[in-house]
Amino acid sequence: MKIDFLADTNILINLLEGDKRLIPYTEKLFAVSFVSEIELLGMPDITPSQIKISKSLLNECVLIPYSDEIKAIAIALKQKRKITLPDALIAATGIQYNIPILTFDKGFSKIPGISLLLLE
Numbered sequence: 001m002k003i004d005f006l007a008d009t010n011i012l013i014n015l016l017e018g019d020k021r022l023i024p025y026t027e028k029l030f031a032v033s034f035v036s037e038i039e040l041l042g043m044p045d046i047t048p049s050q051i052k053i054s055k056s057l058l059n060e061c062v063l064i065p066y067s068d069e070i071k072a073i074a075i076a077l078k079q080k081r082k083i084t085l086p087d088a089l090i091a092a093t094g095i096q097y098n099i100p101i102l103t104f105d106k107g108f109s110k111i112p113g114i115s116l117l118l119l120e
Contacts (some may be wrong), residue, residue, distance in 0.1 A: 003062055004028035005117055006094045008103035009036040009086070012057060016050075021119065025102065031062040033093045035086045069096050081111060 007015075007030050015022050040054050073092035077083055083091070091111045094101040100115035101108055108116055 001029065001062075003031045003097070003099050005102040006031045006033065006064070006090065006097070006099045007036065007061065008090055008101060008105060008108070009039040010104045011102050011119075012036055012040050012054075014104070016053060016057060029062065030102070031064050031093075031097075031099060032058060033064050033090045034066050035089045035093075037063060039086060064093050064097065067096070077111060083107070083111065087111075 005025070005028065007025075011022065011025075012032065015026070037058055040058070041051060043050075046054075070089060070092045073095050074085070074088040077088045077091055078085070081088075087105070087107060090101065091108060091114050093099070094114050098115070100117050102117040102119065104119050106118065108114060109118060
């Protein structure tokens with residue numbers, strides 16, 4: 001099974017909001033980090049209906065769980081760069097599994113060692 005990309009949380013949010021630019025990406029096999037699952041389902045004021053829709057989207061993805069390897073890479077990234085913990089964990093996941101990260105976040109472009117699919 002070849003995973004085409006790791007979707008950043010902002011990609012999932014935009015998909016749920018109906019961003020038509022992302023339609024071509026929905027035909028590919030993509031993964032999400034456990035971090036994106038937490039960010040998506042942990043949004044303030046999320047309704048039961050939104051939780052159901054979000055879980056349905058997440059069920060269509062390959063969920064990559066936490067691991068000690070991801071933790072070690074994230075720590076190294078945090079030591080070298082000013083980066084948020086969620087972004088460090090998502091970047092570390094992409095690095096660990098050698099999966100390109102699909103994102104709207106230009107901050108990822110400053111992280112060495114990742115393959116990036118940056119959308120505007």
